[in-house]
Amino acid sequence: xxxxxxxxxxxxxxxxxxxxxxxxxxxxxxxxxxxxxxxxxxxxxxxxxxxxxxxxxxxxxxxxxxxxxxxxxxxxxxxxxxxxxxxxxxxxxxxxxxxxxxxxxxxxxxxxxxxxxxxxxxxxxxxxxxxxxxxxxxxxxxxxxx
Amino acid sequence: xxxxxxxxxxxxxxxxxxxxxxxxxxxxxxxxxxxxxxxxxxxxxxxxxxxxxxxxxxxxxxxxxxxxxxxxxxxxxxxxxxxxxxxxxxxxxxxxxxxxxxxxxxxxxxx
Numbered sequence: 001x002x003x004x005x006x007x008x009x010x011x012x013x014x015x016x017x018x019x020x021x022x023x024x025x026x027x028x029x030x031x032x033x034x035x036x037x038x039x040x041x042x043x044x045x046x047x048x049x050x051x052x053x054x055x056x057x058x059x060x061x062x063x064x065x066x067x068x069x070x071x072x073x074x075x076x077x078x079x080x081x082x083x084x085x086x087x088x089x090x091x092x093x094x095x096x097x098x099x100x101x102x103x104x105x106x107x108x109x110x111x112x113x114x115x116x117x118x119x120x121x122x123x124x125x126x127x128x129x130x131x132x133x134x135x136x137x138x139x140x141x142x143x144x145x146x
Numbered sequence: 147x148x149x150x151x152x153x154x155x156x157x158x159x160x161x162x163x164x165x166x167x168x169x170x171x172x173x174x175x176x177x178x179x180x181x182x183x184x185x186x187x188x189x190x191x192x193x194x195x196x197x198x199x200x201x202x203x204x205x206x207x208x209x210x211x212x213x214x215x216x217x218x219x220x221x222x223x224x225x226x227x228x229x230x231x232x233x234x235x236x237x238x239x240x241x242x243x244x245x246x247x248x249x250x251x252x253x254x255x256x257x
Contacts, residue, residue, distance in 0.1 A: 024169045024170055025170045026170070027168060027169050027170045028165075028166060028168055028170045028171065031168075046230070049198055049199070050198070050199055050230040050231075051230075053166075053198065053199045054199045054200070054201055054234075057166075057168050057169070057199070057201045058201050058202060061168075061169040061201065061203060106238060107237075107238060107239040112209075112239060112240070112242070112243060113209055113213060113243070114206075114209070115206035115207070115209055115210045116202070116203075116206050117202075118205055118206065118238055119201075119202040119203075121202075121238065122201070122202045122205075122234070122238070125234075125237050
């Protein structure tokens with residue numbers, strides 16, 4: 001029997017909110033839940049199915065791994081702003097924040113065979129804008145309409 | 147189920163990825179491939195024809211598996227990437243690490 005999902009999505013016409021336990025095994029379900037409830041219109045189905053899902057999965061795994069220490073008792077908060085001009089994904093953890101702006105380029109020959117270190121690079125190519133809060137424990141990803 | 151594993155008549159191990167390859171299921175893929183490697187498999191194709199998205203952890207596990215397979219004298223090939231996934235491999239330059247074909251049949255024929 002499948003255990004009940006710990007995920008409860010709160011949705012209005014303007015935004016969706018979801019608290020995600022800090023557990024990497026929940027990332028896929030959380031992404032599926034949010035993407036499946038995203039209203040049609042602002043983003044094309046193709047951008048929802050690839051850009052939105054991948055960017056949200058990356059931001060969630062970063063927050064769970066680096067912010068909330070993979071401790072399932074802690075929570076990572078997702079808020080998705082639903083605008084006509086753009087969809088904005090906010091992912092915030094309860095950690096102390098860290099600097100995600102000075103990361104090695106994963107496409108350099110010496111980094112190409114590394115298993116990790118591609119998360120932020122991938123995010124930057126999937127969305128139109130990336131912003132961090134001052135503390136460094138929150139990221140906002142903007143996908144413009146289209 | 148996220149992954150299917152089958153061996154073709156010439157012994158190539160074909161792994162199908164259903165849905166997504168991400169942080170939550172990459173260990174399952176890794177274990178399945180490593181088990182097949184331990185069982186003597188040397189030629190591998192990962193077929194993404196039924197895959198919607200791959201995150202950076204998924205890319206990382208493919209890099210790591212490819213390295214392990216090469217160390218054993220084998221090869222890991224990729225097939226069935228849609229246009230967006232192909233772009234992901236190109237922008238991360240991982241298309242230079244893997245032989246990528248449009249279909250699993252093409253990958254099998256090229257071994």
